[in-house]
Amino acid sequence: MNNFTYDISTVVHFGKGQIEKLGAEVAKRSGRVLMVYGGGSVKRNGVYDGAAAQLKAHGVAWVELSGVEPNPRINTVREGVRLCREEKLDGVLALGGGSVIDCAKGIAAGALYDGDPWDFPAGKAAPEQALPIFTVLTMAATGSEMDSIAVISNMDSHEKEAFSAPCCLPAVSILDPAYTCSLPASQTAAGTADIMSHTLENYFSPIETNYLADNMAEAILRACVHYGPKAIDTPDDYEARANLMWCASWAINGFLSMGKPVGWSVHRMEHELSAFYDVTHGVGLAILTPNWMRYVLSEQTEARFARYGEAVWDLDRSLPQREKAEAAIQKTRDFFSALGLPATLTEVGIDGTHFAEMARKARTANFDRTFVPLSTEDILEIYKMSL
Amino acid sequence: MNNFTYDISTVVHFGKGQIEKLGAEVAKRSGRVLMVYGGGSVKRNGVYDGAAAQLKAHGVAWVELSGVEPNPRINTVREGVRLCREEKLDGVLALGGGSVIDCAKGIAAGALYDGDPWDFPAGKAAPEQALPIFTVLTMAATGSEMDSIAVISNMDSHEKEAFSAPCCLPAVSILDPAYTCSLPASQTAAGTADIMSHTLENYFSPIETNYLADNMAEAILRACVHYGPKAIDTPDDYEARANLMWCASWAINGFLSMGKPVGWSVHRMEHELSAFYDVTHGVGLAILTPNWMRYVLSEQTEARFARYGEAVWDLDRSLPQREKAEAAIQKTRDFFSALGLPATLTEVGIDGTHFAEMARKARTANFDRTFVPLSTEDILEIYKMSL
Numbered sequence: 001m002n003n004f005t006y007d008i009s010t011v012v013h014f015g016k017g018q019i020e021k022l023g024a025e026v027a028k029r030s031g032r033v034l035m036v037y038g039g040g041s042v043k044r045n046g047v048y049d050g051a052a053a054q055l056k057a058h059g060v061a062w063v064e065l066s067g068v069e070p071n072p073r074i075n076t077v078r079e080g081v082r083l084c085r086e087e088k089l090d091g092v093l094a095l096g097g098g099s100v101i102d103c104a105k106g107i108a109a110g111a112l113y114d115g116d117p118w119d120f121p122a123g124k125a126a127p128e129q130a131l132p133i134f135t136v137l138t139m140a141a142t143g144s145e146m147d148s149i150a151v152i153s154n155m156d157s158h159e160k161e162a163f164s165a166p167c168c169l170p171a172v173s174i175l176d177p178a179y180t181c182s183l184p185a186s187q188t189a190a191g192t193a194d195i196m197s198h199t200l201e202n203y204f205s206p207i208e209t210n211y212l213a214d215n216m217a218e219a220i221l222r223a224c225v226h227y228g229p230k231a232i233d234t235p236d237d238y239e240a241r242a243n244l245m246w247c248a249s250w251a252i253n254g255f256l257s258m259g260k261p262v263g264w265s266v267h268r269m270e271h272e273l274s275a276f277y278d279v280t281h282g283v284g285l286a287i288l289t290p291n292w293m294r295y296v297l298s299e300q301t302e303a304r305f306a307r308y309g310e311a312v313w314d315l316d317r318s319l320p321q322r323e324k325a326e327a328a329i330q331k332t333r334d335f336f337s338a339l340g341l342p343a344t345l346t347e348v349g350i351d352g353t354h355f356a357e358m359a360r361k362a363r364t365a366n367f368d369r370t371f372v373p374l375s376t377e378d379i380l381e382i383y384k385m386s387l
Numbered sequence: 388m389n390n391f392t393y394d395i396s397t398v399v400h401f402g403k404g405q406i407e408k409l410g411a412e413v414a415k416r417s418g419r420v421l422m423v424y425g426g427g428s429v430k431r432n433g434v435y436d437g438a439a440a441q442l443k444a445h446g447v448a449w450v451e452l453s454g455v456e457p458n459p460r461i462n463t464v465r466e467g468v469r470l471c472r473e474e475k476l477d478g479v480l481a482l483g484g485g486s487v488i489d490c491a492k493g494i495a496a497g498a499l500y501d502g503d504p505w506d507f508p509a510g511k512a513a514p515e516q517a518l519p520i521f522t523v524l525t526m527a528a529t530g531s532e533m534d535s536i537a538v539i540s541n542m543d544s545h546e547k548e549a550f551s552a553p554c555c556l557p558a559v560s561i562l563d564p565a566y567t568c569s570l571p572a573s574q575t576a577a578g579t580a581d582i583m584s585h586t587l588e589n590y591f592s593p594i595e596t597n598y599l600a601d602n603m604a605e606a607i608l609r610a611c612v613h614y615g616p617k618a619i620d621t622p623d624d625y626e627a628r629a630n631l632m633w634c635a636s637w638a639i640n641g642f643l644s645m646g647k648p649v650g651w652s653v654h655r656m657e658h659e660l661s662a663f664y665d666v667t668h669g670v671g672l673a674i675l676t677p678n679w680m681r682y683v684l685s686e687q688t689e690a691r692f693a694r695y696g697e698a699v700w701d702l703d704r705s706l707p708q709r710e711k712a713e714a715a716i717q718k719t720r721d722f723f724s725a726l727g728l729p730a731t732l733t734e735v736g737i738d739g740t741h742f743a744e745m746a747r748k749a750r751t752a753n754f755d756r757t758f759v760p761l762s763t764e765d766i767l768e769i770y771k772m773s774l
Contacts (some may be wrong), residue, residue, distance in 0.1 A: 001564075001629040003402025008395070014646070015390025177388075211610045211630045212603070212637060219602030226598070242388040242646075243598045250599060259401070259629075 001209045001259035008253055010146045014175045019050040023058030025172040029132040030091025032061045034084055036104045037095040038068045045182055047095050047136055063087045071153045071274050072103035074118045080107030081117055093134045098142025101135050105150035105168040108133045121152045121161035130167040136174045140245040141191035143252035145173040160275035177241035185232045189339035190282030192228035195248045196221055197285040201264045202256035204371040210259040217256050218311040220247045263370025266292050269379055272358035277350050286341040290333035291385040296372040297325055345386045355383045388596045388646035395640055397533045401562045406437040410445030412559040416519040417478025419448045421471055423491045424482040425455045432569055434482050434523055450474045458540045458661050459490035461505045467494030468504055480521045485529025488522050492537035492555040495520045508539045508548035517554040523561045527632040528578035530639035532560040547662035564628035572619045576726035577669030579615035582635045584672040588651045589643035591758040597646040604643050605698040607634045650757025653679050656766055659745035664737050673728040677720035678772040683759040732773045742770045
């Protein structure tokens, strides 16, 4: 097991009605916050009213920034930074899913940074301090509620880039699975694919010496296979929603990658899809993941895929290893399809026009620590397989 | 899933040589600490020298309290409190295993409390504040390095009691598995049994709705079965030591009990063994656990034991449920024996003299949330089965 540091200090209040703890938690750390949200859904599902009542009850003032986009834009981050400075705010409260929370992270760090916040995703600067971040989660998917990562897009330059810094870890997150019971099937499906993709990125690593991390990854994947379809068939199945939500946080909060190198190959490739075409992150991942698996399957990697097949898809242990590995990949593809997710880029209106540029941009990330190192040509090939 | 709060803010530096991070971490929070340790082992295995060098290098002064007992005594806690006050110390650094860390927790809370620290284990007062606690772990067993629990003994009154408070969660723990490579087989075996017992106490709960917690528990148990014998056969097997150490922390840091009621039946019974006879905690647990399992096995509980048998002991799924449950219990007993642990109280010199009083004292704890509620007579019967 490689050395690592565990430091996940986010306080999570998990369960029905836990928003009642929000006001006291915010008031301990902030007096005037920027309340960040997306479209109108938080006004329909009670999250906005609940949060506003909590802030009022605990004497916390706030200013609002609404309209955060799926795949949040740097211009929205800049607007939030301006508001924090002008209104002298000392905290950021995100109401929403991963996009809203990522945007809040950019704002919280940008407010205490002298330059342009695009410097963070562009890799020109690392956030060293941030305003306290609070979240009320409305979707189980990105895990942003319990990690220090943010992904921000710049549509002018077709760039979608991530940054991560300890100061961007939320101080407090309210995880009430009941808020997700009103999500449409398409979002539940994309969220489930997102959770599984995060887990798979951690699971397929060049070394396997952290027994708990590997077994926890398999447990998260089995949970998604078990509860994802339940949540789609019966949207108000609380147990299904609760288990998906807790899995989402643990798929990417760092536990799965401790003690081993992790590469995030498929995410790097997917970010280019979103940057050029603004597709839903989970949909892009569901299309690319099985093709990435097929492409990297080899005599060297088939044992790991076979183990994945046994542990997650309950494949017969007596099958020959290669057959088991191939069956596991097909099961993955079939599962995403059963959730109603598209299987090809063509289905979501993407053709090969920009593949060469996308592959080149994706390859600017470090692919050296990945499960199987990929060249620009390899990435191009995986895009083509996904048409 | 029941509501819960996740708040595990201990910073863990895990791996070879991580003691090099100790000085800076302590200096951030404290200027003069009480260094607490047991016998001479920390002077032989390099922990004492490493910690002392770190404190010196970062300008942290210290006072020492050595000789902490296995099953730490309240008198030692009182002595530590006296030192903290007289020497105006502002932190407590524990070098050792669970006993030393538990003692440090009592001292850290007692130093900021007006009354006698026995009030905490006696349930007369709950710690509301404590000096910052730092640990350098030398044994994988109790998980005290990442939880807020302490168990303190009062040999005068034959009492061994636990207390728990958020302020007693260590601020920083150094987990270097290499320190455990010199442990004798008997301690490695007792530690492995302790980790498994913590996990089983969480696993056998009246409700099963937290998929991750249940699967993580099974993973920890499998890891113990896999790595425990390896660590005994090849004491310097770093991967085995590392996996056991990480499992120990996660068996009891709260993750396994989130969202469900947990009762700790066997621990309550074992505490009376230690209080009356000062047996090693892990040894007492290894003797009692299979007998508790046999006693609570019924038509109502056999499904859970059968699942345990499949997931942990790889039992044939096609076996009849009751048979599978019984086989799982026998596997548990056989495993502890294979580790070299005693199977009966008689082997450790305990007869039935005090059973009635022990059962009565054990039953003063709350047994209502346990997997199967137990009366004083039930507990007495389990003690008798263990002779």
